[in-house]
Amino acid sequence: MGEGINGDARFAAAPYDHWVLLDPAGGSPRPSARYKVLTSTRCCAGAKCSFFGCRDKLYVVGGSRNGRSLSDVQVFDFRTFTWSALNLTRDSNQLNHENNATGGSFPALAGHSLVKWKNNLVVVAGNTRSSSSSNKVSVWLIDVETNSWSAFDTYGKVPTARGGQSVSLLGSRLLMFGGEDNKRRLLNDFHILDLETMMWEEVKTEKGGPAPRYDHSAAVYADQYLLIFGGSSHSTCFNDLYLLDLQTLEWSQPDTQGAHIAPRSGHAGTMIDENWYIVGGGDNASGSTDTIVMNASKFVWSVVTSISARDPLACE
Template identity: 50%
Template sequence: MAMARASSGLAYPERFYAAAAYAGFGGGSQGSAKPAAISRFRNDVALLLYGLYQQATVGPCTIPKPKGWSPVESSKWTSWHGLGNMAQTEAMRLFVKILEEEEPAWYSRVPEFVSEPVVDVEMNNPAEQPVVSDMNSYEEQKTIPAENGVLETEDKGVVSEVLGSVGVYDKWVAPSVSGQCPKARYEHGAAIIQDKMYIFGGNHNGRYLNDLQVLDLKTFTWTKLDLKVAMESESPSSVPLAACAGHSLIAWDNKLVSIAGHTKDPSESVTVKEFDLQSSTWSFLKTYGKPPASRGGQSVTLVGSSLVMFGGEDHKRSLLNDLHILDLETMTWDEVDAVGIPPSPRSDHAAAVHAERYLLIFGGGSHATCFNDLHVLDLQSMEWSRPTVQGTIPTPRAGHAGITVGENWFIVGGGDNKSGVSETVVLNMSTLTWSIVTTVQGRVPLASEGLSLAVSSYNGEDILVSFGGYNGRYSNEVHVLKPSHKSTLPSKMDASATDSVAPLLPTTNATRDVESEFETTQDGKIREIVVDNAELDPLNAGNQETGERLIATLKAEKGNLEAALGKEQLLTLQLKQDLTEAEARNVDLTKELQSVRSQLASEQSRCFKLEVDVAELRQKLQSMETLQKEVDLLRRQKVASEQAALNAKQKQSSGGVWGWLAGSPPDQTTDA
């Protein structure tokens, strides 16, 4: 059964559940909310939050409208049903956006650890799953691969694993570790310098982290570094460093370079920080040129002494596909306008460099879909291409991790908006052939999004090291894999950029003394003419020089025809790629349009409700005006009656006195 929170490939699930917990949802039965929490919102906002929460956790409304006239239940059903087929990730985003509009400071009031509900989509039954607030307090465990690939758990001390004792190839193994384990996280940065893996930042329970943890790969012992921050014109101090996630951590010149990433208070442009291992000090690097807009989920690849940044998502949730290069020696930014068709805007993809010349981009996600396409950028000609790949093409994914070992590019984890990806795959960058290395089963950290992947070496053998990730729960586990993939095939990318995207051109057989010539027929087809050199001499015995010139002419024509054929093949392939790219863009735009239509339907539902409320209020106002007029009339009648009664009384009293003076006897009344 697919879990709604499993590896969405986007940055919003953990923030959504923190927002839902703050708003009071998810604490009881399906869609229920704590009255004390939800009552802080206006009725229309509360109803909209309810509908978005149901859409994000359960999906589109399929239950019938409540029978009878219950205004509350009917309004809740209308709010949910009005969202139509809005994507669950889009509902999460709108939930957080509306909450931020109503209470901008809500995030600062969220408790540090929040219980996160996991919703079974098939059963439509949310179940509370406890979240480990601090996995360090648990007894250390190790995970070993079983025969069927399932990762099983043993207590620490039963098996002691280090890099040198990894005897099995192409299997993930969880070594025993010591020391205080880091807080579980994902979207962190990882880099290896001198047999030590450094972990910086990340995301835990919707909160960004700023700690720097170190794993000694010789002893597998965790330690936490005490950090200092060097501000401009100030000595290093213990000022807290801004927490971040979705950044990139690069090892350069025995230092760590952290670049970009999401922060609580984003800046306008990308910031670059450097960590000095000797002084344990972070410092902000001054850059020149026009820096890229701030972002997270980008890829940053070290090519020589430059960092190549592609794509990502800015702080306004706009997806990017721009290309920037930072020269680490001059600290100068350069925005590159490459030719060809670039990858569509995306974030949480993977990037690698081959032969210090070709930048490869794989996968990633937009707001509506995930990708499994492969794009290549020739860093010399700055031209994008989309090569033809072979083998078992990986499924779409985002939030995966990649690392290169020689000419092999290993890809681990990721998600596709439905579940985590269980296969570890490898791309031979010389032959552009995909293959599956191994597969894990169950909801293990290796089938997560936002995990990190690094490579170390032991006795001349490469070892992949994975850490963290998120697949419904946050992980702080370490896994290692010894790859067996070795490639001796020649590279397709060594000749030119077009060689990597075009099929091999026709070649002649050098072992035969035969010239294979080509001519173009009237219908445009190329016909092969085979000329045996042995037959030329008898025909031209008297003029060998003429025969040689004829052969040279035929060879020249053959070369021209081969060049024309190659251009036509390249043009045909480019047109096919353009068509495929246009179809992919059309699918993406269609999904975006459906999402916008769903939002419009939601807004129309809100407008309709507001119009009904306004009509009722107008009717009440008219009734109140009529009542006010009647009250005024009654008041005037009352005043007139009281005045008439007073006048009559005064007249009566006045007539009795004058009658007495005139000698008229007063009225005599007798009791009955």
């Protein structure tokens, strides 16, 4: 899915390699249009499939509409082609939790990051309108089995609050790179959160990594490498690709082959086997109309398909 959501759901349908608009069944209500949303998918309960192998639901968490951050969670069911709102309640064990600034309501967020871990959607950081917002990164868990949410205390060297960062999951470790802090300072730091212990670690990498940026994309390949692509500074967008070896903590900038890829930020991506698919985004002047794929074993870029510049998928 691209970063902007207008209530439409789409497939890039094989073998034709083009996007197909899906109409919700039975006139089910669509979520309001929004910007800077995060999406996640989950497998069918009990199904023997990988995370990307059997996706029956799409979760849309928060975002921004007309300058107002949203707190709702919308769910698209691919089996029934219907949208529904997830009515979240706060975990009863947390009603007296010290991190209780939002009471029983899930916080309104934009520019946050989202990964699926076990039965939870892990929501990290983002921009909030709350006057009580911490100057440190916040972490929330949404349990999609119980439809409850929790705010979690984290420990160690907790990173400064930010939005537009990337997060990736490697086992039970959440990898966070870059973003923009509350003072609009661009970041290129790298942090790891152990989701079992909720302990943060700031990881010092070797020099030569990406310039500070936000609204980039990231993916883990072969359980050893973190890929960073694109993103934006305050004056320009990037089309560069960086590789971090998670064992040696050394950055490299691979020589890529194949199609020329235009700069973009605010795009979405997903890694399937050795192929990293990227859609949406833009360069502050126009949206990106191409859906692209990086073969991570060969560092070859290809264009899968293209859409009209007026299409909502070509959004920043």
